[in-house]
Amino acid sequence: MNHCPLLLLGETGKNITPDKISGNAVKKLLKACDDHLKEVVTTMGITRVIGVGKYAEKRALLALKGLDVEIGTCWHPSPASPLANRNDGADWRANVRKILLAEHS
Known part of the structure; x- marks a missing residue:
């Protein structure tokens, strides 16, 4: 699932991610x-x-602190990510496979 499944757009229609917004409104969101x-x-x-x-x-x-949940990460497949785009995305695919196939602790 997407943590924040909302599409926030600037005046020009550019996607604005929650980490680019400040103030009380984003804290509540x-x-x-x-x-x-x-x-x-x-x-x-x-x-x-x-x-x-x-x-x-x-x-x-932050959200799951205190729960018995293993939390990991993989690279974001954004066009702006050099890691995700290296070798035509092959490195990104290998990273995702490594994370998804890793044994649970």
């Missing part, structure tokens, strides 16, 4: 997204969460 993630994980009995990118990992660590 992130709390609602964190609470929703925690509810889904708890309700479904999920024991492992993979954050796609460091930002998603950070939000999962």
